[in-house]
Amino acid sequence: MLSQASISLVCRECGKDFGHVLAYVCDECFGALEVVHKVLPSPISRNVIELREASMWRYREFLPIIDYSCRVNLGAGYTPLVRAERLARLVGVKELYIKNDTLNPTYSFKDRPASVAISKALEFRLSYVGCASTGNLAGATAAHSSAAGLPCYIFMPATVEKAKIKQAALYGAKIILIRGTYDAANRIASLVADRLGVGVVNVNLRPYYVEGSKTMGLEIVEQLGWTVPDRIIIPTASGALLSAIYKGLKEAEQAGLIDNHETAITCSQPEGCSPIVKAYRSGSNLIEPVRNPDTIVQSLAIGDPGDGYQALRVLRESGGLAVALSDNEAIEAVLMLASTEGIFAEPGGAISIAALKKLVENGEVGRDEKVVCCVTGSGLKAVELIPETVQIRVLPPTLEAVQQAIVSGNA
């Protein structure tokens, strides 16, 4: 357990230290606040971590929870890191691993930040919680708030996949669909947080919320035997996951769990909403918001990325790359991942595979690299986006008909 003095919110821009409070914006310069662990227990024994529960909470020293009795734990994290040999051969890279975050309690990586944020909501004794969501965070926030016994309000664009809306509603959350983009939903959520005191996990609880995603980076290095890969490719919307994975690696280094890492952090976005890729590729320090995202990859359709500048800094500092993929490339990646490795992801989750394929083809990623692709959300919640690729036949229940179909290759 951490003591109150061991974590602080600090402004990323001017460095003002706010202590352990519920805030997200600097009152001096409006910069974003982030959690700084003043005392990272160093060194932490690898053995101690390895003996702990198989969830993200095995890295509790890295998570900003002070009162452990407030922890809301549905078992998020410690998802499999799968060696993907068949897919590696297909895309032409030596060593490829899939971080399979479709296997979380609500089937996306969002359970990691939601678990931390709802725990903090209990710690700060908030009466209501909520989120702005492109779909996956809705389910994660709703599930964790139901386990915490907190009423939950979800703000999302009306265009989100039906399964994601239904899932969040089933956990008991109040769903507020907004006629507009994710950015409009986010704006309303910000005003609700401000006026009604709702703990919106990705607005006023955001500095704590993003810490949960560090655990994906920590797990990758632990599952690789406390070594780092050459590259981690990350599906990117707000830039928070990408930044958090990098922060996780940095903190693992500071805690003596890994040697100095030189992992190239790599960003993948859909072409119709790729503000971070555009800024990176054009060498610009300015992220131009995309006013009207034009992509079927709903889960990555954030036009004004909250952690865009932080992500851009990470890409440059780590010697990473950024690449945009068409909707078709994202869907092809879903099919490729499912048919070679048995993992069914949504297009926004498998886009990291499409990115790897493209970067190997154009020579930006070497074939001798050891690569981890983060696969962040399950395809079952986005089946409506996947076209029918094969005709499925209905046959009479006779051996003759079935045998004929198998022999002729028409089954």
Next chain:
Amino acid sequence: MPVRVKVTVTAVLANYLGGQREFLVEGSTLKNVIEELVNRYGPEVKKRLFDEGGRLRRYINVYVNDEAIDPANLNMELREGDEVLILPAVSGGLR
């Protein structure tokens, strides 16, 4: 022609605006309206909204009738009854 618009802010900015979150302000352009707020509440507000070069800070978003406004377009004309929202963007970090 100056018109009257409603300006809404959130807590962090309200701290420098006498704790108030909603204002009726007169001005003909978006820039005039923001300057009018600055005139009312002084240099502390100006320092927080604009950088040394007089540009709106990067992590502040301005909306007119729910449309996000390009910071290069602060000279846009407003109409009577327009609603202006000034929100901190959850962003920043490129030093």
